[in-house]
Amino acid sequence: MNSIEVMVKEHELISRMLKVMRQACYGILKGEAFCLGDFYEMIDFVKEYADGHHHNKEEKFLFKAMEEHLGALGQKLIRMGMLVEHDLGRLYMSELREALENLKAGNEESKLDVIASMISYTHLLERHISKENDVVYPFGEKQLPKDVIEQIHIQTEEYEMNALKNGVQEKYEEMVKRLEEKYS
Numbered sequence: 001m002n003s004i005e006v007m008v009k010e011h012e013l014i015s016r017m018l019k020v021m022r023q024a025c026y027g028i029l030k031g032e033a034f035c036l037g038d039f040y041e042m043i044d045f046v047k048e049y050a051d052g053h054h055h056n057k058e059e060k061f062l063f064k065a066m067e068e069h070l071g072a073l074g075q076k077l078i079r080m081g082m083l084v085e086h087d088l089g090r091l092y093m094s095e096l097r098e099a100l101e102n103l104k105a106g107n108e109e110s111k112l113d114v115i116a117s118m119i120s121y122t123h124l125l126e127r128h129i130s131k132e133n134d135v136v137y138p139f140g141e142k143q144l145p146k147d148v149i150e151q152i153h154i155q156t157e158e159y160e161m162n163a164l165k166n167g168v169q170e171k172y173e174e175m176v177k178r179l180e181e182k183y184s
């Protein structure tokens with residue numbers, strides 16, 4: 001199983017959810033009916049799929065290997081770039097969760113914070129994904145020793161099969177499809 005191809009494919013699903021998030025925020029801006037449950041589903045997608053499944057795989061296999069084998073440049077690119085952005089994404093999600101709690105408690109003004117944190121997340125992830133697709137993944141694939149890349153492919157296959165058994169991919173592909181129908 002080619003790890004890079006798997007991760008680029010996951011970026012496509014994540015990007016589709018980013019569009020749903022933007023449309024959901026636009027709905028709030030236009031004063032449309034607000035479905036809190038959908039926003040919690042979007043948070044679940046980010047926590048369990050974008051971060052829990054996808055970023056976790058990057059951090060455990062490809063990025064770990066790049067830090068170990070590609071010297072100071074590899075370490076800088078991963079630690080100062082990619083890992084910092086993964087963390088920033090987590091911060092936006094915790095701000096979003098807080099804003100939703102305030103909104104549930106009756107604070108209408110929190111809609112602003114819901115929009116701000118969610119749109120900040122989408123902008124961050126859009127840039128992050130194109131950096132990985134265009135720069136980080138090709139750099140890793142080209143510079144890492146062949147046996148290391150081969151090992152990453154094997155680890156990815158095992159990781160994917162395990163997630164498949166738990167229904168992870170199926171659950172989140174279905175969620176994106178369902179929310180797309182509602183928000184596009």
Ligand SMILES: [Fe+2]
Nearest residue numbers: 055058082132
């Ligand atoms: Fe990433």
Ligand SMILES: [Fe+2]
Nearest residue numbers: 054058129132
């Ligand atoms: Fe990624």
